[in-house]
Amino acid sequence: MPTLPSPDADPAVLQVWGGSSLQGHVKISGAKNSALVLITAALLCSEDCRLRNVPSLVDVTRIGQILVSLGVKLKQQDDILNINASTISKSKAPYELVSQLRASFFAIGPLLARLGSACVPLPGGCTIGARPVALHVRGLQLMGADVQIEHGMVNAHVRGNRGRLQGAKIYLDYPSVGATETLMMAATLAQGETIIENAAQEPEVVDLANFCNSMGAKIRGAGTNTIVISGVSRLHSTDYSIIPDRVEAATFLVAGAITYSEISMSPVVPEHLTAAIAKLQDIGVQVVTEGSDCLRVIPSHNLVATDIETLPYPGFPTDMQAQFMALLALSEGNSLVSETVFENRLRHVPELNRMGADIRVKNNHAIIRGVPLLTGAPVVATDLRASAALVLAGLAAQGKTTIQGLHHLDRGYENLEAKFLGLGAKLERVPQSVAIANDAFSPINSDALISS
């Protein structure tokens, strides 16, 4: 696995010079949110698992480190990751690693299924919301786990049934992606049948089911709101390729729209992008399918306002909200964006306003009055998708935008700068000290920004 970047006294910033027209084709990487959970699901299998199309991302490296800390063997070559979890020597995931990556909490499901016990730190909140795990815990309890939460640790044990989880009927109060995935993994090796009702229907949930089934699991209904898992006693070796990243693809669709550029991208699964494509059409931008796995964005100079409400799949994804807000900032008329999935995911608004956007926030709504022009400015990325939105705004803006907080970007976009450079964009990552020396750029105190 690649090593993680160490904390940097002179963090990099991204300088983006707006106004260039883009053109060409971009290759879409494997889906981050699939990769994270599929790597975790490899804990269920006591034979070799090979995952292909694994994106090279900080978050993927982190989840790999968590598996290694549990005694799992990993070997990476390019985008292929070989995982051997024949021996899991520990059932306790280390706090330092879990606290940096919320998705690693999902390991509680496979650990409990495989070992009959698991000890995983509560992941804590993150910049976009509190993100509790009550639904995960309640489902595991219904499957027979005794769960204690003490001193920030979730300790789970299966006391009876020879340490094996028992199938159960579980209704989720909310179709949580992570809870659906945790419980699906746990149920894979449980005794008997588990039914998850009001399950998440995201493509990454389907990818997880397909991956587990390729190892001999018996999961039906993934992609609908009812998933039925018939537990099996063990899983076997597999060789599986991760789906393309729909959020990355949507980000490039918006890049074409916001820079009035015709660009194409593959591989994609067009059905995974239905909501995003429909919104682009409302805004006046056409997206055409070329073959089964390629999309081309046909830009328009007449961008018009539209309303967006984020919802669980197949609704409009929260992970694309910030990028679309950058586009709506330049679309004529008034748009309303309502964020219903996370309670604190509009923190990019003041940053877009710093670039000349006209956006007001009321509760979880952003009211956007389209402006004809954005202007480059120093801005701070407040989360992963916000960082992508600022890159997009920077590509469209007049002059130079300098983006701080790139650790967010690096969590979830593989080679974003190289991909944009390949399309003809002008952008460069430089140490903050160089940006300051070159043009009297004054870094924004991002801690002050967070607490205010």
Ligand code: EPU
């Ligand atoms: N929720 C609860 N209780 C729970 C679990 C969730 O109230 O026990 C709430 C959350 O607080 C949130 C809502 O349910 O308000 C949705 O959370 P969900 O559990 O569906 O999200 P997640 O599994 O934590 C995944 C993605 C996110 C993506 C969301 C929604 C991974 C690793 N992360 O998170 O991805 O936004 O689903 O689609 O799969 C990103 O890629 O930028 C990202 C944040």
